[in-house]
Amino acid sequence: MILDGKKIAAEIRGELRKQIEALRAEGKRAPKLAIVIVGNNPASETYVNNKLKACAEVGIEAVKIAYTADITEQTLLAEVHKLNDDPSIDGFIVQLPLPGHIRETTILSAIDYRKDVDGLTPANVGRTVQGLPSIVSATPRGIRELLARYNIQTEGKHVVVIGRSNIVGKPIAMLLMQRPYLSLPNMSAASLGDATVTICHSKTRDLAAICRTADIIIVAAGSPGLLTADMVKEGATIIDVGINRVDGKLVGDVDFENVSRVAAHITPVPGGVGPMTIVSLLQNTLQAYNEHSR
């Protein structure tokens, strides 16, 4: 069965729209997101515009704050503090990458974790790891939501995560291994988490043998065709986070054609995890609004 991220993301956008309409009907203000962008990287411009558009669709107010590439770290830091203190802003993100003269970790660490709707600050990551209420970054939140919507249980399952990035591998491993402290707002399943998780990466020996013991494989390695059918147990669930361009075509890290014959559930690329990512940002913004706004 194909796990249809595009369809699920559309469903969630519909739910968000209704929830925000209901808030407005009670006389409350709309949730508000600010997006800080520095310089004129065309890819960043596109991402930011897509995010603004997605906000508009569900009724989240969004404001773009643009700086030229020659902004100093100090000025950008002052903007972050201003947004931290602004009660009309529920959440904000600083679009990456930043120009080379600005230290990304310095900027990200300054963001108040309660407004960190990208979920990338050390404080939010630490809170997630410790099982405290937190904002989960877009891709892991999207994966968890996709599993939940298709009612794929993780308790006691063996999950193999391939890739150890800060934005995918590490946080999804932590989320699925933990006690299910936190049920996300709008999540249908209570039983995500409680999995036995193995984290694999470029130094892993005999990846194929480890994968063959997995009930769920999450591949986020950025390597087209990495996961082949002989590495997959009959009936496993495959989540493909890879986005690679091969001969002008978008492909994931999984040999979809052959693996889909063995797996019980599999995400396509495009149309799997990708569409869940922007919708996670919208969910995080509403979460920040619900938890902290007055």
Next chain:
Amino acid sequence: MILDGKKIAAEIRGELRKQIEALRAEGKRAPKLAIVIVGNNPASETYVNNKLKACAEVGIEAVKIAYTADITEQTLLAEVHKLNDDPSIDGFIVQLPLPGHIRETTILSAIDYRKDVDGLTPANVGRTVQGLPSIVSATPRGIRELLARYNIQTEGKHVVVIGRSNIVGKPIAMLLMQRPYLSLPNMSAASLGDATVTICHSKTRDLAAICRTADIIIVAAGSPGLLTADMVKEGATIIDVGINRVDGKLVGDVDFENVSRVAAHITPVPGGVGPMTIVSLLQNTLQAYNEHSR
């Protein structure tokens, strides 16, 4: 071979003493640790006194700040902020547990991560997970140091961690799985990290089969006799973090007598990981002094 934590801890204390003497000989002040204790829990009193004594042995100045159990959360929070701002204090810890009317997470989250020598704040945990410079909490730091001192490589090895606590299981899994970004000061081995890590816990199915594939097993489950010889591959390394009292005797989570016949390296209880824990606090205090004091 027995991994002798008692001996290694004594060696490290000797090294710390020399390093601090050298600082003093240069005319610099000694590193200074503050320990905040609330109420009169006898176990906490003992722990705090042991920590004060250990500091004195290596030349770390230590001050105990004691409050009665009826202190308000607000007053304790003000003390934390005062210590954060005090340039004469390099690091401080708030001894747990706190009385029930004080929220531990509120207090811990308020500690400046640069002075958080217990390594328990969300910001420090997040920094550790993201591979940023951070202070690692006592037990995982001690385990890493013990592996390093015995020159036990982890790159490409399969490490099975049993237990998913915030103070042992989760951080040691993260440290051993990561790229070795951070070499700890005074660490002999460059190649810790880069392991394939599986995190197991109470919901794990067929723990024995998973353990049998492990090159290194770290048991922190608090369950005497949990790890038996039939679960261990010939030549594996066994780190026993358990501290249990059975019939008045201190035992770990490992059936030491039988497992030690199969394992190549094994920590005893007592005298293995335990003695490394207090020494980690001393190392963390010197680290905070070196990185942030002026």
